[in-house]
Amino acid sequence: MEAQPRPSLAAAAAASSTQPLRSEHVARLREEQEKVVTGCQEKIQHWRKVEHDYEALQERLSTLPDKLSYDIMVPFGPLAFMPGQLVSTNEVTVLLGDNWFCKCSAKQAVGLVEHRKKHVRKALDDLKKVMKNFESRVEFTEDLKRMSDAAGDIVDIREDIKNDIEVKGKHRTAHKPHSKPKTLDVFEADFVDDSKSKDNFLSEKELWARLDELERQEDLLGELSRKSDTLFANGEDMTSSEEEKEDQKTDVMKHRITDSFTQGSFQKDITNSKLLNGQVNGSSSYSNDDDDDDDDLGVGDNSVPTIYFSHTVEPKRVRINTGKNTTLKFSEKKEEAKRKRRNSNGNSSHCIPELPNIRTPADVYRVFVDVVNGEYVPRKSILKSRSRENSVCSDTSESSAAELEDRRGGIRSLSHDEAACSDASEGILEEEEDEHENQQKKLLSLSGKLEAFSGTVIEKELLSPIIPHPGTVHPALPTIPERKEVLTEVSEETTKRISKFKAARLQQRN
Amino acid sequence: MPGKGTRREDATEPGTFASLPLNKEELNSKIKEQKVVVDELSNLKKNRKVYKQQPNSNIFFLSDRTEMLSESKNTLDELKKVHQEIENTEKNKIKK
Known part of the structure; x- marks a missing residue:
């Protein structure tokens, strides 16, 4: 319907x-x-x-x-009726359809x-x-x-509507060549189709040229933005770290050196994808040896990416605990640690073979006797390491939290290298003396065998570099990767508390 | 049996209530029917039986004469009311 x-x-x-x-x-x-x-x-x-x-x-x-029975007229055909009674009043048959019936009560009906x-x-x-x-x-x-x-x-x-439509159509035709003045376009369009097509072609060329330009700009901008982003992330940290360093009483010079170094490397490596990986790894697990290896193998300047990463990661921790100063140190430490790792990796042959070196008391002596200005200075005890005292000094100066001690070791080593220009103990620089290397190897071997030992040793070595003695040999430094290990970290943490007091003393001395 | 002639087959009466909005003509016819029913019922002898048809079926239920009389009177009144309303609305429309 x-x-x-x-x-x-x-x-x-x-x-x-x-x-x-x-x-x-x-x-x-x-x-x-x-x-x-x-x-x-x-x-x-x-x-x-x-x-x-x-x-x-x-x-x-x-x-x-309601009633038991009703008197009714019973239909007898369409016209005839006879009186009757309706009984069983509560019983009804209901037509369900298709001639099917259902017996039910009145209520159901x-x-x-x-x-x-x-x-x-x-x-x-x-x-x-x-x-x-x-x-x-x-x-x-x-x-x-x-x-x-x-x-x-x-x-x-x-x-009227028709007129409007026509006008619209004209407008549209005119719009196509719009790049040129409307009048010209119209004329061309009216007179010659070829000219119009040329115009279109030109406009297309222009368009493509414009697009290319835009693409180039985009690329540039994109790169810049990426760089700027990375730089910003690092740069902020760096600046803050620098400021912090300046503030620091003791290691100002060293820090600056490290900062400049880190920045340079940082800029170089910004474009490196490896850096990102290294950063990620560093952030996720600072103590991972695998990460270190990756950095070393992947990029010669991996230190930059690592620095980058560390800067970004560190600020959070540092700020929470102590503030900018600590952050700066951390970043430096990270860089140093990374460098050390590289060096260690580069000298990776050292680490592995070195481990077995400490098997005699003499080796132990070598490992735990510090060389200060070419003189052998025995440690009071293996557990009490000068490095800790030194580290305490550095800690006080840096006012870094206990968490950062691991990194401190790395930082100290860096400061040593740069300030003293000859800290073989850390093994960061290949220039290090053979003796230093040997000691380091020994340390590594010790650390490899006895993790707790290695951790303590590392601390000592780190401390020794803090007091810039060009001639000093720090065997523990090469064990940086071990530091990363959880065990070393724990030991460092335990040592940290002690180091704070000592650091205060050292600061006073300085 | 005795109430042979008074069988009320206009059991559709109550239906008129439900289907109030009818045409004016239908309404008039219904009113006429109802008038007849009332007259018949009122003129019945007292011993006559009155049956009321079950709508939509062919069964006649025995019912009370007086009840049916009053009921049919009520329906007649209702129908007249409706008729009046319709007329009023028509007048109003004409006035407008």
Whole structure:
């Protein structure tokens, strides 16, 4: 029913779009719509009757069980009746459909009736909606008819619209060559198609050239941004670290040296993807030997990336604990540690073979006897290392937290190398003396065998470099990778507490 | 049996309530029917039996004469009311 009027409506709409409305069409449209409306009304009427029947039935069913029996006139065909009695009032057979019946009580029958009424009501609502819809359509078509009857105005408006469309089309054609002045473009377009195409071509060329330029700029910017980002991340740390160093009383000179060094390396390695990896590794696990190896193998200047990383990572820890100064030291320490690692890796042959060296008391003596200014200075005890005292000094100066002690060792070594220019103990510089190397190897071997020992030894060595003695030999330094290990860290942590007091004393001395 | 003639087959009466919005013509016819029913019921002898048809079926239930009379009178009043309302609305429309 609904589908019929719609096509007519669509046809009418199409007709209206192309040509003025014809009163015949509109009238027919309205006719169809009114047909739908009347059909809906009839249906509604029918459904209302059904609903009413159901209501009556429901009422009867609800009251039927009230009595045991009813006197009724029993239909005997359509016209004849005979008096009778209606018994078993609470027993009803319900037609379920397709000649299937169901025996049930009056109450259940009432429920069934209610369910069917629901369905009827739904149908009624739908029909009402349809009717409303089409009534509104009828109104619309009536308006349409009125408009079509008073045709003059509508015709004028349509002409205007056509003009507008034409104008738009012209504009669009003119826009294509827009790069050049509009007038020229128009002229060219009007007179010669070739010229127009040329213009387009030129414009395309220009466009591509422009795009290329933009791409280049993007690349540059992208690189710059990356660099700037990296630089910023590092630079901030560096600056802060520098400032902190300046503030530091004791190791100012050393720190500066290390800072400059780190920055230079940093800039070199910024572009290195390896740096990032190294940073990541460093951040995730500072004590990882594998990371160190990667750095060494991957990039000669891996120290830069590592520095980078350390700077970024360190500030967080440092700030939490002590502040900028500590952060600076950390970064330096990291760099140093990395360098040491490299060196150790570069001299990797040292580390592995060195381990077995300490197998005799003499080796132990070598390892734990510090060489100060070419003189052998025995340590008071293996457990109490000068390095710790030295480290204490450095700690006090740096005011670094206990967490950083591991790194401190590395930093100290760096300071030694740069300040003294000859700290073989750390093994950072290949220039280190053979003796230093041997000692380092011994230390490494010790550390490899006895981790706790190695950790302590490292500390001592680190401390020794803190007191810049060019001739001093620090065997522990090469054990940097071991420091990274958890065990070493723990030992360092334990030592840290002690070192603070000592550091205070050292600071006073300085 | 005795109430043969008073069988009320216009049991659709109550239905008129539900289907109030009818045409004016239908309403008028229904009013006429109802008037007849009331007259018939009121003129019945007291011993006559009155049956009321169950709507939409062919069964006639025995019912009370007076009840049916009052019921049919009520329906008649209702129908008249509706008729009045329709007329009023039509008048208003004409005035406007």
